Amino acid sequence: MRRFVIIAGGKMVDYQWHAKVLQPGDYIICADGGANHAVKLGVVPHLVIGDMDSIDPRVEDSLRSKGCEFRAFPREKDKTDTQLALEEAVLRGAGEILLLGALGDRLDHTLANILLLIPWSSRGIRVRLVDENHEAQVVTGPASFAVMGETGDTVSLLPLTPTVKGIDLEGFYYPLSKATLRMGETTGISNELVAPTGRIKLETGTLLVALTRKGTS
Numbered sequence: 001m002r003r004f005v006i007i008a009g010g011k012m013v014d015y016q017w018h019a020k021v022l023q024p025g026d027y028i029i030c031a032d033g034g035a036n037h038a039v040k041l042g043v044v045p046h047l048v049i050g051d052m053d054s055i056d057p058r059v060e061d062s063l064r065s066k067g068c069e070f071r072a073f074p075r076e077k078d079k080t081d082t083q084l085a086l087e088e089a090v091l092r093g094a095g096e097i098l099l100l101g102a103l104g105d106r107l108d109h110t111l112a113n114i115l116l117l118i119p120w121s122s123r124g125i126r127v128r129l130v131d132e133n134h135e136a137q138v139v140t141g142p143a144s145f146a147v148m149g150e151t152g153d154t155v156s157l158l159p160l161t162p163t164v165k166g167i168d169l170e171g172f173y174y175p176l177s178k179a180t181l182r183m184g185e186t187t188g189i190s191n192e193l194v195a196p197t198g199r200i201k202l203e204t205g206t207l208l209v210a211l212t213r214k215g216t217s
Contacts, residue, residue: 009034018037030048031050036056103134134216146200152214153214165202165204168200172198174191
């Protein structure tokens with residue numbers, strides 16, 4: 001199944017790192033000002049969607065001349081440009097979505113982007129928010145999945161439902177077996193990978209899995 005990449009208009013510092021994340025064959029959707037990032041990454045998106053209040057007019061003209069599709073929405077709307085991009089990706093058949101430029105300086109936007117992952121996780125669509133320092137995904141049980149990183153990376157598990165039950169962890173400094181985590185408690189904070197791949201299983205509930213790369217302050 002084709003991977004979709006959504007480039008949002010939030011903070012993006014290390015363009016070289018982000019460019020390496022992209023793969024041939026990715027279907028790229030930019031949420032409004034994310035198109036400015038796309039140009040710096042050296043890619044032409046398939047679609048730019050949003051209210052077009054953040055895209056550089058010169059970028060828009062250049063992308064239109066290269067055949068990029070645009071879908072414009074009113075500035076006064078009930079959904080963020082990133083939500084519109086996510087919904088469009090799913091409509092176009094995405095089974096896996098990588099979200100770039102969604103972790104930034106505005107706390108409200110960062111939290112909103114993380115919470116946007118919840119409805120898709122229950123439908124089995126894997127969405128990951130990534131930058132050079134962090135990676136976040138939301139998983140709804142029953143599920144079994146791998147967390148890829150490096151030995152020494154920090155991984156925190158945060159319940160997004162009152163309880164998350166039946167948690168098994170392999171490849172972590174603090175292993176768990178059939179454990180229960182509760183919303184509002186910090187039991188799942190600051191675990192650590194002891195191998196490049198850690199495995200997580202859960203039976204019920206919804207879990208935010210946040211990875212912080214080794215060396216991030």
